[in-house]
Amino acid sequence: MRGAVLAAVVELLAREGLAGTTVAAVARSAGVHETSVYRRWKTRENLILDALTSQLDAALPIPDTGRVREDLLRFFTTLAQLLGTAQGQALLRLSVERDGTLDDRRLPYWSDRLTRAGAMVRRGVDRGELAPDTDPGLLIEAVSGPLFVRVLLSGAPLDEPLVAGLVDLALDGARPRTG
């Protein structure tokens, strides 16, 4: 049942947006009773969050190509693409809404993802590609922050040059490099 319900949520979100994704519509579309959905997920917000996080985790693997720039480019290009979809925007929107029912789960959600992504940076340090005192979390924040802000705040596009520009800035810095 879980798989069918979560698939119905994702599909409804893409077609109807957040407002149209009610428990009643999800239950109808998945062919289950509304009471079963409430028994398992308690609230509509929990249901949507469960569906989106399951989908996003599967869609956002942590690459390990042996080169830090390539790993970061792949990871953040995928993240930018996901944030450009209706599901990604719905998850982000749900994450900033303050309704008091979600705080417990959504804060760990994003910080867990960023901590996991830090593995790419730590491998780069181990290989000597990055300075030994590199802060993995800070580097991940510096590249991901502008992507989130563009979706939430400015509405500016998330394109390929933006991701590459942010990765290269975090790796090389804006000061001229000699040699």
Add this chain to the structure above:
Amino acid sequence: MRGAVLAAVVELLAREGLAGTTVAAVARSAGVHETSVYRRWKTRENLILDALTSQLDAALPIPDTGRVREDLLRFFTTLAQLLGTAQGQALLRLSVERDGTLDDRRLPYWSDRLTRAGAMVRRGVDRGELAPDTDPGLLIEAVSGPLFVRVLLSGAPLDEPLVAGLVDLALDGARPRTG
């Protein structure tokens, strides 16, 4: 009248939060008629946005010390402090709410501020402190993005080491520098 009303908005926001900052409460506190407020600002959202943007612009000057690192540290330390106040968080929260009445003004608000802040980077390029192909907007986004995200998404603190870490990463990059 404008000054008294806007001051009342800022003071109410700090004391009562967004929900408590109604047009009625503002008018009462400023000693003016509610209808005068509506005549001038049309909606509560316009009123709050006007008050917050006026206050923030005055509180967030663009420094010009002659050194790019010092300029960026001062600017983003001030921004982080402002985003830590009740007013700063209210402005940011208002900026991500999707109610259809504000889009016209809030998108230009943040992009105008970021464009203005790019002047610090352009001066650094002119002085030879930064590489000639540095993208001012991208650098500003890479430092400001994580500050916004911490307020909106993760709730993590905006402290001094964070700002310095982001500025130094954007200037020097994570790859080891030789020499």
